[in-house]
Amino acid sequence: MIEETHIEALRVLLGEKGLLTEPADMAAYETGARYDKGRAAFVARPASTGEVSAVVAYCVKNGIALVPQSGNTGLVSGSTPDGSGRQGVLSLDRLTTPFQLNRVNRTLTAGAGLRLSDVNGRLEDAGLFFPIDLGADPRLGGMIATNTGGSRFLRYGDVRRNTLGLKVVLADEAGTVLDLGRGLRKDNTGVDWKQLFIGTSGAFGIVTECVLNLEPLPRQVATALLVPASPDRVPELLVAMEDALGSYLSAFEGMSRNAVAAAFSHVPSLRNPFQGGVVPDFVILTEISRTSPPREGEQPLDAVLEEVLGGIWEREETPLADAFVGPPAEMWALRHALSEGVKHSGRLIAFDLSFRRGDIMRFLDHMKAEMPQHFENVTICDFGHIGDGGVHFNLVVPADDPRLSDGAFEARLREWVFMVAVEEFGGSYSAEHAIGRKNQVFYDRYTPEAVRRLAAGLKAITSPGPLGSVTF
């Protein structure tokens, strides 16, 4: 699908290890984590910013489209090639240097191809971590391209908040390298260009290196499962917890009965902590943590949490129906099993939505009531991050449902959910997965004309070459 002279030229630029063209070698790069199988013209694996620049410049000059790929753990078809066989994959997986810790600055200068688990493993001895808590194990470049947030957003924010610098290669004929930010926390000397490359799916440039803010590792953690008096009391409970605990609070995660039940049936070793094993309609996993080590005379965190919950419990018309403090490992194990549990309970049609915090439960309630009138036999297995407004709105249909045989059913379902979430509830159709080919149609629909025009203009002045899976 691509001329052999181009392959040869790229091989000269990248060396043998740096270019894959055999179908067997390329398969993993062509296949998404959950959706899609595309076909790559080649897989380029540059090992330095200079090599990225050389490959990009060559491809732009010769009209060859590139899709940047990081850990390939995304869920929106953002990092895999389409089926044409004409797109090359540019993988970040060999960009694993530098790894420079600046202890006093609390920053790490890191290659964009490093995995999150690797980064945090290597930082542990310094008592620091990159505070994005995810189920998946992406590489840094992809985390930047999606601006992911995760389960402890409430305390630490998203990738954007924790990125102090980027090195980026633009898709222009020169393969221009931009060096944006050197680890300063305060620097207001013009446009903060690095923001442009965060959350934009790699369409405006390829991140090869980053400077990350690090945080002190938590040294004390306590968790509780909370059962709200009814789902609509959840916002009140969140406010009560924030009022009492302030910045101690590091997670406030919502879990629907269906999601919890799916986790229990998929992972039988999980302990069911609910009275008589009956899972409530909706459960909150909350966490408080301290980065300071335990100190003599200080109340243990478990006791702090008990006391705060006791105070809420004793209120007239308390928003709590039940609450129990328990071991963080066990409680997080339940939370982390939800995703797999839901995936195994049928065919999963997943949405990564977000709302203003007060609107989440109203949206969920609305969908529960409306779903049967619009689509029969679709189970809502939502869970998510009430503290930051994110909802993993998962729909499950029986795996053998005949409606799945063509794409029309899923397309109608997606249309409807996005319409309600965006148009009726003012939410986002992509909280932390970014756009990708999967959400292109919704970008086109829900982005105001003036903003789309600006984005197209910006694309033309930064990376006019064919780059990425999204058309801005």
Next chain:
Amino acid sequence: MIEETHIEALRVLLGEKGLLTEPADMAAYETGARYDKGRAAFVARPASTGEVSAVVAYCVKNGIALVPQSGNTGLVSGSTPDGSGRQGVLSLDRLTTPFQLNRVNRTLTAGAGLRLSDVNGRLEDAGLFFPIDLGADPRLGGMIATNTGGSRFLRYGDVRRNTLGLKVVLADEAGTVLDLGRGLRKDNTGVDWKQLFIGTSGAFGIVTECVLNLEPLPRQVATALLVPASPDRVPELLVAMEDALGSYLSAFEGMSRNAVAAAFSHVPSLRNPFQGGVVPDFVILTEISRTSPPREGEQPLDAVLEEVLGGIWEREETPLADAFVGPPAEMWALRHALSEGVKHSGRLIAFDLSFRRGDIMRFLDHMKAEMPQHFENVTICDFGHIGDGGVHFNLVVPADDPRLSDGAFEARLREWVFMVAVEEFGGSYSAEHAIGRKNQVFYDRYTPEAVRRLAAGLKAITSPGPLGSVTF
């Protein structure tokens, strides 16, 4: 300087209260907080986003330059007109609506013309605040245009981190209104356009409304003054405090002897807490705080701070020479008196620099040694935010110094300081004051060619009309 027909047309758009043309009425809008006196062709005071749009569209169509002005508290000549008399000032001071608190979302939708003190005063009953702590009392639009940070950056970050949405008017022929972000905390659906208008001095568009993140008010605070064993031990002390206190730590401010001495002589009512009244070379004001209310059985914060400092004190080769916990109001009064004290000790030539945290003390040490060899009789009265790398690097020369009679001396001094800060120490020439006319020459010099080209391109596609005091 501007045709009467234009004035009449603007008066029709804005009404009598909305347009000032009398010199006496315009004087305050023509004069900067510390520097500069310009001449305005008129002062437009629109009272709604619609009026801003109409004025901007009219001015762009007729080639009339506008300088947006917010609280006019900036220090880089960013919000006042030049001396030509051909620029109109567009003041935000009547954009004081809306003021919509969303308690569950912890957000405020606010007019860009509201003052910080007003916002926080009105939020107090809800137990929330917009967590940017400044000496000045700017309006929100200007805080966004400079991306200011202040004294509690270490805990709460800058304006960028706390801005969840903006309404912006572009300087194009339509006066296009962009509505960017509605208060969602997670929303990754393309370019995060609001970032472009944060920290860019109003050159890309005029912010008329914003959605701000609010934080729970601290309910317990403790402060201490720390005397390092020597100034070069300050980074070690910062790391020790962060290791022990984690996210309790809400300020770590540096104060030089000269700045402290200036404060004492300008404000005689300040208590001098140092042994024998002898001010040490360098002092740190540190603060820890809890947003949670005091709880029975919990160690008071003063005691926590005492204990942590005791632990650092007992180390072999401790980085501390002295430390004393004391009343927050008194200690902050000293900190807040520095700026006025320094201003009154001679002619002030001020710099708002930032560095990687480990480089600050090296820079200060270097300047102390080098200054006398480059410039005689210039006193360094620095203070700043060690915790986030910001340094208010203040130079004072005697008010009657004959070198001040022309601008050449100050210009040479500024050149030299910026050269050392930026080129030798990798710092920023504007930590949180943004660019303005005053820093234009340094923007032109220190911004890489590729980045300047991008900024010019961006200006052309967003606000091609003459807007603001900075040329991008």
